[in-house]
Amino acid sequence: MLKQGSPPEISKWYDELFTKVNNDPEWREYWERGGIDVVYRSSEEFTEIVNKDKEQFTHYLQKIGIINTQATNLLAKLATGKTLNFLVIFFLVFLLVIWYIINRSTNRKYLAGIMLPLFFIALSIVFFLVSYTFPNNEKVGPSVVPRLWILILIPLNIFLIIDIVSKKKEIEKNAGNQTVVWGFIGLLVLYLFSIFYIGYFISSFVFLFVGIYMLGYRKYLTMLMISAGWLLFSYLIFYKLLYVPLPVGKLIEMLF
Template sequence: MIVFSLVLWVKTFGFPTEDGGPALVPLLWIFWLILLSVAILFFCFSGRIDKDPKRGRIFFLGLGVGLVVVYYFAMDYLGYFISSFLFLATAMYMLSYRKPLTIFLVGTGWVLFSYLIFYKLLYIQLPLGLIEDFL
């Protein structure tokens, strides 16, 4: 993972280097990939890592992957905000969280955070889908 991160880092040399430009986000991801990979290596070689857990229910893994795929394709039609709310609510329910008010507040909080930070502050164009005429 560290070698892969370094290869990606070299690829960013061709990106524009203005403050907050296109090279910033990949560099942040690469930084965290390298840092966390080094931490995992440290824990592996120091012997402070737990044994692998027993095999779980593979059905829920497939269900989770399916949910992510549906979320990806739903973004074009429903838009980022609606599909993110539905994705979070469904994922929380699927992971056995059953408090409707908390599910609603977490989903709504994420949508508001995304709208204010990404859409309004950073001017990142997110797929709007059904609500395109309202924003």
């Protein structure tokens, strides 16, 4: 198989060679003795056949619900195409506005603590919408577990915001290093972008290890075991058992 972008003269040479071999009587007699019917197709003909097979394969996979390329309800429409990109940008702008307001406020020491749960809530909403693009051919499909976690995560973060607001004076008195909060938010944003390029597994391992380090934990063997354990759990449960299509990453796809 020739690599994409091979010189035209190389492709032409192989095309002529295979055409001669295909038309050679001795070779054809040899193949026919084994019950093999060989027909050589040019690159253009073969590409056309593959594209037709791809269309038919996609059509029947959609029929049985294995893939979902068409949005079937409002939430699925929000989770596809330009609408999803708009929502992601909107949430980022929203968080930047909140960050600006907090920095301008005289109460920024305790308001900064609200920023992290707000980020998790916004992130959960985006992922909740994305889960509607997962296959939906069963009552308990691959989208169930992510949605369950998200529906637990949002109320917990709302409770955390209420707790921060109700303990304003105590938090102002014992305000810690806000650099950790902003650094963790920056790490989350970097994690989301890195998934697209280097995939879920590598990005998640680095995110967990660095995140635990930022929280002050220094037992490196335990940190490695936690990060690797989560990846193993994700692979076995999400990828193998529930068939969740975890992203491989553009750079990894190019290399392999």
